[in-house]
Amino acid sequence: MSIDIRLSNEKLQHESTDFSAERPLHLVIPGDIITREAGYMRGHGTYMENDVLYASVAGCVEKVNKLICVKPLKSRYTGEVGDVVIGRIIEVGQKRWRVETHSKLDSVLHLSSVNLPGGELRKRSEEDERMMRNYLQEGDLISAEVQSVYADGSLSLHTRSLKYGKLGQGSLLQVPASLVRRRKNHFHNLPCGASVIIGNNGYIWICPTINEQSDKTGGFVTNYERVNSSTREVIARLMNCATALAENMVVIYDTTLLCAHEFSLKYEVKELIKPDIAKEIALLTKQKIHNNDY
Amino acid sequence: MAAWELLKDQNFRLDGRKPTELRRIETRLGVFPNADGSAYLEQGNTKVLATVYGPHEVKGGRGRSNPDKAVINCQFSKSAFSSSERKTHMKFGRNSSETNQHLVQALNAAVMSHLYARCQIDVYVEIVQSDGSDFCACLNASTLALIDAGIALKDIVTCCSATIVDEKSVVDVNYVEESSGSAVLIVGLLPKDEQIAYMQMKGRLHADHLEKLLDCAVEGCRNINNILKERIGEHLKTHSSHFTLTRPATPGRAERSRPAIA
Structure with missing residues (x-):
């Protein structure tokens, strides 16, 4: 058996390209003064004291018109209506499921906001209430959309579209939610032979390619067909690519994932977990994205 | 009288420091990928690991949750190999639960807990090596871990x-x-x-x-x-490159969006 040893002084010295030179970032840490000027609105990550605006988290100042926010490097997911999320059922309650979505409080999925077999207009009876555990039980993974945000910040989800629902065979990966870029579409059938769902809450689901028509059943029919080893390898490769991107703080969306996959092809899947190689792939991706300005 | 001569001639302490000199401080943020926030801190030979989980839903009965603010929960522990003599420290002993309460009290002053209504924030601190000022290192490490977790702090x-050693106040004990038996003052400062x-x-x-001692400790805190x-x-600078990409890529927007600093 051979053991792979890395010495820290033999670490690859990558030229760290400083992208911030062109677009300087305004970085603050808690207690820093953002501005003394009046007339600004206080956003997330800031607080006002004696007409001075201070930062309350360590991160980057973002300003939209008069609204100033500070975005932390990483934090729990704060939901917005319309976000695609991936969650895990943790409790079956009365007329609702409780779902863990990596936000501050647990989210709820009401029985009235799921698609039951039989279409949109089906009445929900007591019978359905008793059958809830047959649809989704504790430990099941679902993809869903944020329907509304309650006053305390907890989320109400819905799966009233055939693209959402229970997830079958695949791999789940967790990355910081701040790395996921909001896009029009979060469901991607990648040309490399797998499908990914990039949840806004930082959960990424990678699974064998979903056929457009036949597989979108809302998750009530789970496909337990054996996944062949080439597909599994693609899934594993994508997993490692996404991990590499997350570890090196690269934004994650379909383009970066595909770029990283492309750069990773010269390595074996298992090599991608080596920190040096992961860093190289992340840097190459970052450079490509930066040059093309996607 | 202590057996050691704690202040030698020309006011040098046993470890070669001046009375107002701190020990070397080393920090690392984000040491555990699975925690929401984590930090490692060395103050001289005192080494501490802190991890933060949360804010998350209150565990262990709804009765504990507070509808207006977060519940902060600290768990202090000292590893068996941390001091010169190997000794298993009681995790739920009187000593550590007192330290837990003190940590909670100090952190409550800084965390903007009204933003995390009905939530719980867990802070776990472990002393890996102990060489005096354990509580200070724990509090400093937990603050760093809270910042790493993106929790709002004032x-x-x-x-x-x-x-006090020979009528002189010395900092970072x-x-x-x-x-040595003389009084030790510990101050947590905002x-x-x-x-x-x-x-x-x-x-x-x-x-x-x-008063002299308090001034000395406060100066040390600063x-x-x-x-x-x-x-x-430094940590922010090396980990913030993705911010340039998460923002819409209109050239020059960043310059315009940067608010004026007074």
Whole structure:
């Protein structure tokens, strides 16, 4: 058996390209003064004291018109209506499921906001209430959309579209939610032979390619067909690519994932977990994205 | 009288420091990928790991949750190999639950807990190596871990100890000085408003010395605060490159969006 040893002084010295030179970032840490000027609105990550605006988290100042926010490097997911999320059922309650979505409080999925077999207009009876555990039980993974945000910040989800629902065979990966870029579409059938769902809450689901028509059943029919080893390898490769991107703080969306996959092809899947190689792939991706300005 | 000569000629301490000199501080943020926030801190030979989980839904009965603010839960522990003598420390002993309460009190002053209504924030601190000023290192490490977790803080709460040796106040007390028997003052400071979030006195002290000792500890806190700020800044700089990409890529927008600093 051979053991792979890395010495820290033999670490690859990558030229760290400083992208911030062109677009300087305004970085603050808690207690820093953002501005003394009046007339600004206080956003997330800031607080006002004696007409001075201070930062309350360590991160980057973002300003939209008069609204100033500070975005932390990483934090729990704060939901917005319309976000695609991936969650895990943790409790079956009365007329609702409780779902863990990596936000501050647990989210709820009401029985009235799921698609039951039989279409949109089906009445929900007591019978359905008793059958809830047959649809989704504790430990099941679902993809869903944020329907509304309650006053305390907890989320109400819905799966009233055939693209959402229970997830079958695949791999789940967790990355910081701040790395996921909001896009029009979060469901991607990648040309490399797998499908990914990039949840806004930082959960990424990678699974064998979903056929457009036949597989979108809302998750009530789970496909337990054996996944062949080439597909599994693609899934594993994508997993490692996404991990590499997350570890090196690269934004994650379909383009970066595909770029990283492309750069990773010269390595074996298992090599991608080596920190040096992961860093190289992340840097190459970052450079490509930066040059093309996607 | 202590068996050691704690202040030698020309006011050098046993470990070669001046009375107002801090020990070397090393920090690392984000050491555990699975925690929401984590930090490692070395203050001289005192080494501490802190991890933060949350804010998350209150565990262990709904009765504990607070509808207006977060419940902060601290768990202090000391590893068996941390001191010169191997000893398993009781995790739920009287000593550690007292330390837990003190940590909670100090952190409550800094965390903007009204933003995390009905939530719970768990802070786990472990002393890996102990060489005096354990509580200070724990509080400093937990602050760093909270910042790493992206939890809103009013200010960076920093903690420092001071004691009196031969009528002179010395800052950032090490183990030998701590066990010499003179009083040790521990101060947790919110440096921006000069507020004291936490204060503890071990041992007896003449009232005349208190003011001097307090000034010494507060000055130590300020110095530690400056060091921690610098370290967090460095961490931010190396980990913030994705911000340029998460923002819409209109050239020049960043310059315009940067608010004026007064």
